[in-house]
Amino acid sequence: MPVSDDFQKAQRFREAALPYLDDVYTLARYLLRDASDAEDAVQECYLRALKHFDSYRGPAMKPWLFAILRNVCNAEYARRAHSHAAIEDTPGAADQTPMWQENEASPETEVLRSRDAGAIRKMIDALAEPFKETFVLREINNLSYREIAEAVGAPVGTVMSRLARARAMLRAAWTAEEEHSK
Amino acid sequence: MTCDEAQILLHALLDNELDAGHAREVEAHIASCPACAAELAAQREMKRVLADTKLSYSAPAGLRARIEASMPQARPQPSRRSVLRGFAMGSAVSALAASGVVAVVLRQDDQQRILSEVVSAHLRSLQAGHLIDVVSTDQHTVKPWFNGKLDVAPPVIDLTAQGFTLVGGRLDYVDARAIGAVVYKRRQHIINLFVSQTASTEHRPPKTQTMQGFNCRRWGERGLNFWAVSDIGGDELTEFVDKFEAAMKVNVEG
Ligand SMILES: [Zn+2]
Numbered sequence: 001m002p003v004s005d006d007f008q009k010a011q012r013f014r015e016a017a018l019p020y021l022d023d024v025y026t027l028a029r030y031l032l033r034d035a036s037d038a039e040d041a042v043q044e045c046y047l048r049a050l051k052h053f054d055s056y057r058g059p060a061m062k063p064w065l066f067a068i069l070r071n072v073c074n075a076e077y078a079r080r081a082h083s084h085a086a087i088e089d090t091p092g093a094a095d096q097t098p099m100w101q102e103n104e105a106s107p108e109t110e111v112l113r114s115r116d117a118g119a120i121r122k123m124i125d126a127l128a129e130p131f132k133e134t135f136v137l138r139e140i141n142n143l144s145y146r147e148i149a150e151a152v153g154a155p156v157g158t159v160m161s162r163l164a165r166a167r168a169m170l171r172a173a174w175t176a177e178e179e180h181s182k
Numbered sequence: 183m184t185c186d187e188a189q190i191l192l193h194a195l196l197d198n199e200l201d202a203g204h205a206r207e208v209e210a211h212i213a214s215c216p217a218c219a220a221e222l223a224a225q226r227e228m229k230r231v232l233a234d235t236k237l238s239y240s241a242p243a244g245l246r247a248r249i250e251a252s253m254p255q256a257r258p259q260p261s262r263r264s265v266l267r268g269f270a271m272g273s274a275v276s277a278l279a280a281s282g283v284v285a286v287v288l289r290q291d292d293q294q295r296i297l298s299e300v301v302s303a304h305l306r307s308l309q310a311g312h313l314i315d316v317v318s319t320d321q322h323t324v325k326p327w328f329n330g331k332l333d334v335a336p337p338v339i340d341l342t343a344q345g346f347t348l349v350g351g352r353l354d355y356v357d358a359r360a361i362g363a364v365v366y367k368r369r370q371h372i373i374n375l376f377v378s379q380t381a382s383t384e385h386r387p388p389k390t391q392t393m394q395g396f397n398c399r400r401w402g403e404r405g406l407n408f409w410a411v412s413d414i415g416g417d418e419l420t421e422f423v424d425k426f427e428a429a430m431k432v433n434v435e436g
Contacts, residue, residue: 024241039242120235164192
């Protein structure tokens with residue numbers, strides 16, 4: 001009977017997907033940089049996920065939800081088109097920060113001061129896409145490289161180079177800020 | 183291995199993503215390259231600081247509630263399509279189905295559960311494309327639309343002149359039963375007026391309760407149960423119900 005099928009499907013979905021609500025919300029916060037836009041996007045993500053739950057074939061629920069959230073966020077980027085770019089490779093942004101400099105300071109001087117979460121979140125927020133997304137998926141959402149590749153629909157090699165750039169950019173921002181605050 | 187390769191692969195090394203063979207290669211390069219060794223040390227340090235900081239966010243409770251409310255609830259509710267199919271099966275069958283469906287006197291301990299279902303229905307209606315089945319500001323269009331879909335069509339009263347704009351009607355589900363919802367707007371706020379038939383003809387005076395941040399004012403009149411749900415203030419909702427009741431009195435007696 002379709003009535004109870006619908007309910008059972010929702011029940012299965014609830015058990016499979018709701019435990020990741022904080023993860024999905026976290027990614028949305030970093031991608032959209034706005035609490036209420038993030039809430040809207042997450043709600044839309046769960047609506048779409050429930051709708052497509054029939055076609056979901058596991059095993060990893062998290063990357064699947066993230067992939068749906070990305071689509072929702074891209075639509076939001078399109079709406080905000082005047083101020084934000086979609087999550088795409090932006091070669092310009094990638095080239096702005098060199099991967100590393102020949103004259104690295106010695107490891108002893110590289111020790112970063114611990115910062116409060118708010119300051120670090122701000123620095124992550126400022127990273128360009130698609131590097132920020134890759135970084136958040138790895139460092140905060142704890143996805144493996146393969147899962148990130150699944151979620152963003154890119155080869156693992158691309159994920160690796162994006163992550164390396166994201167970390168280089170973040171560290172550059174971090175050390176620059178420390179220089180500034182000295 | 184070149185430095186460019188090592189600069190990417192050292193992250194995979196940090197993240198434990200490399201197989202043993204590649205890990206050895208990266209380690210060999212780092213052992214002989216001070217620049218890459220420095221980068222690895224710096225990145226390891228940054229990773230450690232990041233791991234010690236709470237960078238994730240917690241979803242607000244209201245978001246969780248809204249998502250829960252958007253899903254089919256614990257009491258299975260027929261999809262709109264299947265009920266409409268039921269109504270289309272023929273008057274004999276649908277009359278039979280409807281008779282057991284509508285005439286129920288609510289027990290007191292059911293009230294709270296029904297209220298939460300009414301609020302859920304209100305939340306569902308706020309999602310795109312769910313609010314209105316028949317869009318009209320004309321009560322003479324909205325009212326006939328309910329005929330044949332429900333045993334008793336809900337009273338549809340235009341309150342535009344009183345400050346509450348009639349915007350349409352909808353078939354909804356509460357307590358696993360089809361129920362009429364008449365939709366009003368006050369500025370940008372939606373008011374859903376849910377109406378269902380009841381065996382009780384006694385008058386129950388209006389009473390306001392709050393649930394999940396919404397005000398719900400319910401009352402009983404002439405064999406009908408009413409629930410008005412909205413995010414407008416309690417005073418305004420009371421005003422709405424007063425004006426609705428006054429207009430209904432005129433309609434019935436006039
Ligand atoms: Zn090197």
